[in-house]
Amino acid sequence: MSGNELKWIINHEHDGMIIRDYLRMYQGFSRRMIKTIKFDGGKILVNGSMKNVRYCLSAGDRLHVQFPEEMIGNNIKPEVMELIIVYEDDYIIVIDKPAGIPTLPSINHPSGTIANGLLGYYNKNNIPYTVHIVTRLDMDTSGLVLIAKHQLSHSLLSASHKSGKVKRKYKAVIEGHLTKKEGTIDAPIVRKENSIIERTVTEAGKRAVTHYKVICEYLNHSLIEIELDTGRTHQIRVHFSNFAHPIAGDDLYGGSTEKIARQALHCFELSVEHPSTKEIMLFHAPLLKDMKRLIKMERT
Numbered sequence: 001m002s003g004n005e006l007k008w009i010i011n012h013e014h015d016g017m018i019i020r021d022y023l024r025m026y027q028g029f030s031r032r033m034i035k036t037i038k039f040d041g042g043k044i045l046v047n048g049s050m051k052n053v054r055y056c057l058s059a060g061d062r063l064h065v066q067f068p069e070e071m072i073g074n075n076i077k078p079e080v081m082e083l084i085i086v087y088e089d090d091y092i093i094v095i096d097k098p099a100g101i102p103t104l105p106s107i108n109h110p111s112g113t114i115a116n117g118l119l120g121y122y123n124k125n126n127i128p129y130t131v132h133i134v135t136r137l138d139m140d141t142s143g144l145v146l147i148a149k150h151q152l153s154h155s156l157l158s159a160s161h162k163s164g165k166v167k168r169k170y171k172a173v174i175e176g177h178l179t180k181k182e183g184t185i186d187a188p189i190v191r192k193e194n195s196i197i198e199r200t201v202t203e204a205g206k207r208a209v210t211h212y213k214v215i216c217e218y219l220n221h222s223l224i225e226i227e228l229d230t231g232r233t234h235q236i237r238v239h240f241s242n243f244a245h246p247i248a249g250d251d252l253y254g255g256s257t258e259k260i261a262r263q264a265l266h267c268f269e270l271s272v273e274h275p276s277t278k279e280i281m282l283f284h285a286p287l288l289k290d291m292k293r294l295i296k297m298e299r300t
Contacts, residue, residue, distance in 0.1 A: 006152070010061040019044060019063065020053035028156045028275065036151065041068035067151055072119065072130045076105055080124075081117025086144065086283050091153040091275050093118070095145045096285040099262050103136040103145060114145060134161060135168060135270070138234065140249075143267025144168065144285050148275075156275035165273045170226040170236060171215070171287060173264035173294055174245045175255060177222055182213040185239045189232045198252065199234045201242040208232040210239045218298035221248055237263060248294060260294045 006027075014022055023029040034053060036042065043066040044051050057063065084096040095114060097103065102113040115131045122129060132154035134146040146166065148154035160166055190205030192198040199205075209229035216223045222245075226236055234253075240246060241253035248255050250263035270283045287295075 005064065005066045007065075008063045010057045010059055010063060012059045014057060015059040017057050018053065019046075019051060019055050019057060022057060022063070023053070023065070028159075029152065030155050030159070033152060033155050036068060037065060042066055070128065070130045070151065075110075076113075076115050076119055076131060077111065078119035078123045079111060079116040080120050081112075081114075083114070083117050083121055086285065087281070089149075091149050092157070092272070093147040093149060094270060094283050095147065097137055097142060097145050099140050099142040099288060099290070102139040103133055104131075109139070118147065134158065135166060135231075137267060138237075138263075138265075140262035141265045141267065142285075142288050142291075143170070144270040144283055145267075146270060146272060153275045157272070160273055160275070164229075167269075167271045168228065168267050169269035170228075171266050171268050171291075172224050172226060172236060172240070173221050173248045173260075173291065173298070174224055174240050175221055175248055176245045177217050178212075178214055178224070178243070178245060183211075185210040185212070185243070187239060187242060189235060189238055191233075199232070199238045201238060206230075206232060208235050208239065210236060216295075218295075221294075221298045223295060236265060259297055260290055262290070264291050264294055266291055 014026065020034060023034060037044065038053065044053065045064040046055060046061050085093060086096050087094040097114055102109045104115050105111065105113050115133065118131050129150045132148035134148050134157045137143060137145055148157045157166065186209050187201045188203060188205035189199050189208040190202050192200045207230060211227045212224050214222050214224050228235060237247055237250050237253050246253050246255035248264040249257050249260035251257050255263065266287055268285055272281055274281055
């Protein structure tokens with residue numbers, strides 16, 4: 001891939017297919033993506049000549065798809081920011097997000113976000129895209145964030161995420177000791193009445209499933225590993241608070257900030273099926289100093 005275009009050479013297996021079917025069945029294009037190319041300024045060329053999506057392909061044809069120029073919204077301004085880029089190619093970027101930095105701008109945080117820094121990085125490196133966040137983290141949660149480079153990648157990764165092919169594992173330090181050292185929390189979550197931010201467990205909420213296992217127990221805390229089946233807002237934080245074992249430092253949900261100033265929650269592992277190669281890619285990010293310091297204090 002170069003800039004905002006994709007190219008393929010048609011092989012004998014796809015001889016006789018129309019462009020629309022080839023793009024949908026073999027390259028993962030959604031109906032919406034094809035409409036975007038057709039009606040919003042994109043181009044489809046075969047052997048250098050413009051064609052429509054009903055054109056019949058032949059083995060050896062050079063199919064070339066140009067995407068419309070991406071519009072960058074006025075709500076995100078490019079900023080110079082030091083980003084920890086774990087991996088980057090023409091389709092995806094994986095960033096190790098520090099604690100204290102929001103993923104996306106909001107009313108309370110219009111700047112200084114990962115999205116602002118990413119646009120600044122794109123500008124510096126002449127990358128002609130806007131920001132497509134696939135997995136986001138709360139401001140004070142650290143760790144791996146998956147970003148799609150362009151519209152096609154975002155479309156493919158969003159579908160992959162919904163089907164469970166994007167997996168994340170977390171480490172957290174919770175207060176106290178769990179009776180069951182490994183298990184699943186299946187408890188619905190909804191936004192708390194009269195609150196914009198807080199969530200709570202209630203039967204009226206949407207299903208939320210959290211798998212966990214205890215890695216190590218200390219005097220007053222436990223280090224646990226977590227994997228989610230669902231991605232509700234504040235899911236991990238709400239589930240363990242509801243268990244009466246809030247995450248250390250998570251004062252919104254009852255955790256003490258005596259030993260750490262933010263929730264001790266970190267996305268340390270991310271696996272994703274690459275949108276182009278279909279290869280399963282695995283990424284890791286080490287715990288930040290504040291969580292390491294907390295664990296060291298608890299061990300002594």
